[in-house]
Amino acid sequence: MTDDENAAVDAFEGLGLTSYEAKVFIALHRLGAGTARDVADVTDVPRSQVYSVAESLEEHGLLEVQQSNPIRYRPVSVDEARETLRDRFEREQDRAFEYVDTVKDEPGGEETQEDIWTVRGRDRIDDRIVDILSQAEERIVFGTRLPELITDSIERTLAKRAAAGVNVAVVSRVDGVRNRFEDVEGVSVDTPPAHRADEQRSGRIVVCDDDAILLSVLGTERSETAIWSSGSLFASVLIQLIEASDEVPVETDTHGR
Missing domain, CATH: 3.30.870.10 (Endonuclease Chain A)
Incomplete structure (x- = not known):
């Protein structure tokens, strides 16, 4: 992969995708649509892993599946993916900080006082x-x-x-x-x-x-x-x-x- 693609994969990981999910998503945008074999040919994701990764991306709302033989995958548009990941990030952020709010005042085991x-x-x-x-x-x-x-x-x-x-x-x-x-x-x-x-x-x-x-x-x-x-x-x-x-x-x- 190029440095730019590596940077893009890292960025997608920061948004909550796994490395394989990011690579498959990028590959499908490069291909427009394709089978697991097509994706495996242009990435380092093993073909046997593409199926489960694609299933996960579908659950995230980032690709569509065509029930053909063989199965074909097509990514959602960049704008739709951007909105989907933004919403997901905000939900996870809210969930994380809501939990922190519930525990921040709870006494822990050993109480310590930080003065400085x-x-x-x-x-x-x-x-x-x-x-x-x-x-x-x-x-x-x-x-x-x-x-x-x-x-x-x-x-x-x-x-x-x-x-x-x-x-x-x-x-x-x-x-x-x-x-x-x-x-x-x-x-x-x-x-x-x-x-x-x-x-x-x-x-x-x-x-x-x-x-x-x-x-x-x-x-x-x-x-x-x-x-x-x-x-x-x-x-x-x-x-x-x-x-x-x-x-x-x-x-x-x-x-x-």
Whole structure:
């Protein structure tokens, strides 16, 4: 098989077909229609296996059988097959996640508490930050040295929490960051301690209330990795240590700029 055909077979396997099912389906589209012998001649699927594979494809709604002698097979159109596989994939997806929903809150054997979580990838970190910010009830400290690390959704969430009465502080010495919040009602803009030098790999810091924290670092090619913790002893202790080192303001002034 060619590289393209191998890739197509792999893709069909990802949609739930077996390797033989994918090969027979592709072969029948190449032939238009054919017998088990015809299919075996253009694939590496043994003729003895073609019959059972074709039966399975028929059950999936991907081919039609002509009761002739010998039996002939004809694939459904590409559009029909696409729709059939899409529906099947969605049904299996629903079935899988419905089951997860039923068991996610059930107690297991040994209960464990994971205090620290790792998340990789800028988009996923953006989502986690928005989630953490959205749950803040008393105060938020958000810091970064890079304006591009403040997405529109993060900016909106900070503004919304400030409007809801949460004390919000943005910490940065970079004008591009500070300028985005200087006119946002309820958000104070603070500068890191003078002795604090910017670390070129530092990404973002988020502190919410006294029990949620996220810290990220930048890697090569704009990659980003973060650790975060919420509602844990680890988060509370780390926040206290950071505040004791004057890295973030202990309290925010919603009137100061």
